[in-house]
Amino acid sequence: MDKIKVGVIGGAGYTGGELVRLLLFHPQVELVSIHSNSQKGKKVYEVHQDLLGDSELVFTDEINKNVDALFLALPHGEAKGFLDNNEFLPSTVIIDLSTDFRDESDNFVYGLPEINKSRIMTAKKIANPGCFATGIQLALAPAIAHRFIDGPIHINGITGSTGAGKKLSETTHFSERNQNVSIYKLFDHQHLKEIKKTFHELDMEFKNNLLFVPYRGNFSRGIWITAYGTLDRSFEEVKDKYQAFYSDEPFTHVSDKEIMLKQAVNTNKCLISLQEKEGQLVIYAAIDNLLKGAAGQAVQNMNLAFGLEEKAGLNLKSIAF
Amino acid sequence: MDKIKVGVIGGAGYTGGELVRLLLFHPQVELVSIHSNSQKGKKVYEVHQDLLGDSELVFTDEINKNVDALFLALPHGEAKGFLDNNEFLPSTVIIDLSTDFRDESDNFVYGLPEINKSRIMTAKKIANPGCFATGIQLALAPAIAHRFIDGPIHINGITGSTGAGKKLSETTHFSERNQNVSIYKLFDHQHLKEIKKTFHELDMEFKNNLLFVPYRGNFSRGIWITAYGTLDRSFEEVKDKYQAFYSDEPFTHVSDKEIMLKQAVNTNKCLISLQEKEGQLVIYAAIDNLLKGAAGQAVQNMNLAFGLEEKAGLNLKSIAF
Amino acid sequence: MDKIKVGVIGGAGYTGGELVRLLLFHPQVELVSIHSNSQKGKKVYEVHQDLLGDSELVFTDEINKNVDALFLALPHGEAKGFLDNNEFLPSTVIIDLSTDFRDESDNFVYGLPEINKSRIMTAKKIANPGCFATGIQLALAPAIAHRFIDGPIHINGITGSTGAGKKLSETTHFSERNQNVSIYKLFDHQHLKEIKKTFHELDMEFKNNLLFVPYRGNFSRGIWITAYGTLDRSFEEVKDKYQAFYSDEPFTHVSDKEIMLKQAVNTNKCLISLQEKEGQLVIYAAIDNLLKGAAGQAVQNMNLAFGLEEKAGLNLKSIAF
Amino acid sequence: MDKIKVGVIGGAGYTGGELVRLLLFHPQVELVSIHSNSQKGKKVYEVHQDLLGDSELVFTDEINKNVDALFLALPHGEAKGFLDNNEFLPSTVIIDLSTDFRDESDNFVYGLPEINKSRIMTAKKIANPGCFATGIQLALAPAIAHRFIDGPIHINGITGSTGAGKKLSETTHFSERNQNVSIYKLFDHQHLKEIKKTFHELDMEFKNNLLFVPYRGNFSRGIWITAYGTLDRSFEEVKDKYQAFYSDEPFTHVSDKEIMLKQAVNTNKCLISLQEKEGQLVIYAAIDNLLKGAAGQAVQNMNLAFGLEEKAGLNLKSIAF
Known part of the structure; x- marks a missing residue:
């Protein structure tokens, strides 16, 4: 199977960085684009310094529409405007991590897999919980x-x-x-x-x-x-x-x-x-607030929407201490 | 006025150490005896190392009965036995920091000054709250x-x-x-x-x-x-x-x-x-659990029982950060 | 290719637990035995509680000799005695995390891959660095x-x-x-x-x-x-x-x-x-002292000794924060 | 003896706050003025919240020149300008906590008591060490x-x-x-x-x-x-x-x-x-960087300059834990 082409919008923040950490190591994902207006032109590991050695990707301020899945890690209130101004293919799965669509407006499905799994599996728009x-x-x-x-x-x-x-x-x-x-x-x-x-x-x-x-x-x-x-x-x-x-x-x-x-x-x-x-x-x-509470659950939702194993890319070693 | 002669029983633990920290700097107190079976013979600052430079007192396993006030900082359950086995002058104010007398048995007064101030001021036995x-x-x-x-x-x-x-x-x-x-x-x-x-x-x-x-x-x-x-x-x-x-x-x-x-x-x-x-x-x-929650309140109770200013020795600089 | 059968001796300590965390998710490993005298009979997640949901393995005090690779996570000084008393097949790769063989006695190779990679790739006995x-x-x-x-x-x-x-x-x-x-x-x-x-x-x-x-x-x-x-x-x-x-x-x-x-x-x-x-x-x-400084490097050494990709099972998400 | 009238310039920062904590409880000091442009009109405990209950003083943006001692807790580089623009009585002891005068320019004495005690005791201008x-x-x-x-x-x-x-x-x-x-x-x-x-x-x-x-x-x-x-x-x-x-x-x-x-x-x-x-x-x-490394040493210098006991106001209870 071809890898899923994935983009991240708002990749310079904490949630965006955590998405990148997960997506880079996800076996069925090709991370093709990490968007950030503030950090454009910098290597991703210059901002998320723990990624040194993991990727040579560079932040871009261009929006790559040739993606199968798109994660929005924008400040609350900005995702709606972003989608109003940028149209994506109907086949693109959009996973928004802000509060903007958690009311399931605009055909978004609330992405809590333990409750909404079957709906998430057929969704194209997923609102990731807080x-x-x-x-x-x-x-x-x-x-x-x-x-x-x-x-x-x-x-x-x-x-x-x-x-x-x-x-x-x-x-x-x-x-x-x-x-x-x-x-x-x-x-x-x-x-x-x-x-x-x-x-x-x-x-x-x-x-x-x-x-x-x-x-x-x-x-x-x-x-x-x-x-x-x-x-x-x-x-x-x-x-x-x-x-x-x-x-x-x-x-x-x-x-x-x-x-x-x-x-x-x-x-x-x-x-x-x-x-x-x-x-x-x-x-x-x-x-973990950044994983099950944000980026991890977003990847879990992606896995479900693409029919992948639910744990793909998410067998994470605990910090333990 | 003569200084109040004070002894501490169980001076090697955390609460005992905090009592020593307070009593050494209390302007109306002379700390005459710090009892510890486990640490006898050691200088107090060898155990409570922050006290280096503050005192040359040595832990003793002898019980000095020539004190005006006695603090018991023993493990819960041991204060009662200690008082059964050691008699003090009726004038000695005994302040116990364990749970043993918080039911006000044996004529102890529950030492929460905001509630029991007048009783504490005339008490000879005070059970310090948890x-x-x-x-x-x-x-x-x-x-x-x-x-x-x-x-x-x-x-x-x-x-x-x-x-x-x-x-x-x-x-x-x-x-x-x-x-x-x-x-x-x-x-x-x-x-x-x-x-x-x-x-x-x-x-x-x-x-x-x-x-x-x-x-x-x-x-x-x-x-x-x-x-x-x-x-x-x-x-x-x-x-x-x-x-x-x-x-x-x-x-x-x-x-x-x-x-x-x-x-x-x-x-x-x-x-x-x-x-x-x-x-x-x-x-x-x-x-602060060791001060208002233990040793600080015990000194406050001592101040009340001896008619001192309630804040004597307790104008403590906050850590703030 | 068949999975590598792996055992861990001394699985209840911090290093042993970290090995288990890594080996459970390693794609080419089957963790067949986790030895601990102190915890025998307990589920591994009862001791390493973060592993709840990851494995139903139980600590054993029996030594499984039917393993391709064996990690020794014993206290310093005990590995030598353990190997004196327990013989393994010559084909078994033994990776010791203690100080006992870091002098390369008993045919052990010092397992610092950046220095000794070619020797590690053919070693059967590897002494993992401190x-x-x-x-x-x-x-x-x-x-x-x-x-x-x-x-x-x-x-x-x-x-x-x-x-x-x-x-x-x-x-x-x-x-x-x-x-x-x-x-x-x-x-x-x-x-x-x-x-x-x-x-x-x-x-x-x-x-x-x-x-x-x-x-x-x-x-x-x-x-x-x-x-x-x-x-x-x-x-x-x-x-x-x-x-x-x-x-x-x-x-x-x-x-x-x-x-x-x-x-x-x-x-x-x-x-x-x-x-x-x-x-x-x-x-x-x-x-990370428990990973590159202990269990992670041990798994890296195993990968090298078995001709696996050096990073297999070691694409770990950083804590970052 | 009359209390020493003390002012603090730059009382809203960390060092300024620490000075206030010390000076409020100093037995020979009357803290008469705490200057802050940014916080003027606020009660001191609204900014240094740990001081609730200790003082009702209010930050002022007026410079009280009727002080015996003045502490400058201004950002590095601003103390010199401040003193150029504000003249104080020759008898006023000025203790600057910035780097501005640590070269002993403008008749400042470097305020490290263990080295310069005799000079500090007769100084009117003291540059507090870093x-x-x-x-x-x-x-x-x-x-x-x-x-x-x-x-x-x-x-x-x-x-x-x-x-x-x-x-x-x-x-x-x-x-x-x-x-x-x-x-x-x-x-x-x-x-x-x-x-x-x-x-x-x-x-x-x-x-x-x-x-x-x-x-x-x-x-x-x-x-x-x-x-x-x-x-x-x-x-x-x-x-x-x-x-x-x-x-x-x-x-x-x-x-x-x-x-x-x-x-x-x-x-x-x-x-x-x-x-x-x-x-x-x-x-x-x-x-402690804020005490012996800043505000505490500044008060020690004040004590020396006024012939007080060197430890006055500085018998501080350690945090210990």
């Missing part, structure tokens, strides 16, 4: 689908600094972030919208209140989710249904043991663990 | 006293590694802890007992369920608390009452702005911030 | 071979905590190591022996004094090397010769730009950068 | 004064991120700096100039070459120095002379044991340790 959104949906999807939780669902999550991207800011200044803890967007994170949309699809009568406390953590990669609410069923049933829900999923695993964040870092996995106590069902989830 | 317990109680005390929250109270907290002490363990192994997140003692932390006791004293009809999720953080010092529940009153009233509750407190401050953990690290402060959203009252608190 | 030894040798090999440096060579290096392994100790206690810097084994690191042996092979008259200051860093993975000495040739020649020396090497790259440690972390690369100033040639090198 | 400069000079001063080292002196040092100040930059971006190591200003650090000036004063014939490799470390506070060169005397003599050199110094201590960075962090100490090996004298030094 990082927190991925962790929270995977933590809760079986519970919502089976109505395990009665009443409000309490969620807290901790994100690594790479979630805030390459842009310099006070909250990502090393002297400030290091050894620190802080909160942002209390109960109001922008990802709640896409989460609720999915939950309504899993349960048309879904109406649990979601109370989400997002933390900034003093680490670079990873998202941790703790979610809980009043358990409305036997814990044995919960465990069985969680295992069943994800039994065919190559990346999402329900652990018998307690989990910790680093198990998932630098992989495309979502690891989940369950606990029952004080009448509450408690669900933990761990992902 | 670190998470201090943060959670100070975050919630005004809300409990004024019954601001209806129904369950959701608490999550993150602790630095020093909370686990000097003992080596897998969860404090650098390669494991670094850049990681994990959970322990879900809904079942040992500090909930002393917290509930205080809350019952603040409101005899207190019956809110407390659901506490404790995290292990990848930093050395500090405890962060987020607590919330359904708000039963106007937020203006809440803010006023919180300010009033702590208006005379030298270490506990209600901030108008968002707070972050490092504001409190290496100080004896408890910083609190309030938010109202989605019908919930949300309270954040930040302390 | 982590600092790998970094220092790759930083300096061209300079030694071409006698670029006159007089003593000054080296300082910083290692991540995983270099100290899984064993608990005060210097790897999170509360101690975090945000700290310290020195160990000044001028006397055990790796100097194997380094000097190689340098004598590169230049029979090698006699530069090596002064090596090793630091403990507050990070988990990676080794940084700075090496310098008085430059005895034109810097242009140095750059050309370094590029030439490593031009065919798939993992070792000489960068035109300044490098930083994280470029190499979670890869099998060695990145090198050169500078000339004040009459000194300064060489920087960055590797 | 952070690396402080560490390196204190590490080497006795060796230079006594000509212990023959030939070049090799120095490497690691600095925390706060040395780079509040300004946002790629090398202080958390995602980049975290878990990373890099080098800057090889052999060419701007502090070498003031170091050499001092060394020439200690030994008019000083001519050792200084080769300094500065590292960026992944921690917030602290500077570590390793310095070595060929030992020209007995190690016993070296130790005796080092002890003697610093015997009367309240902040600089020569340790019998190995030291580590965190012993000095959040204190005004400089800790030094000595080793002899391979014919080399090796000296380690640890300071």
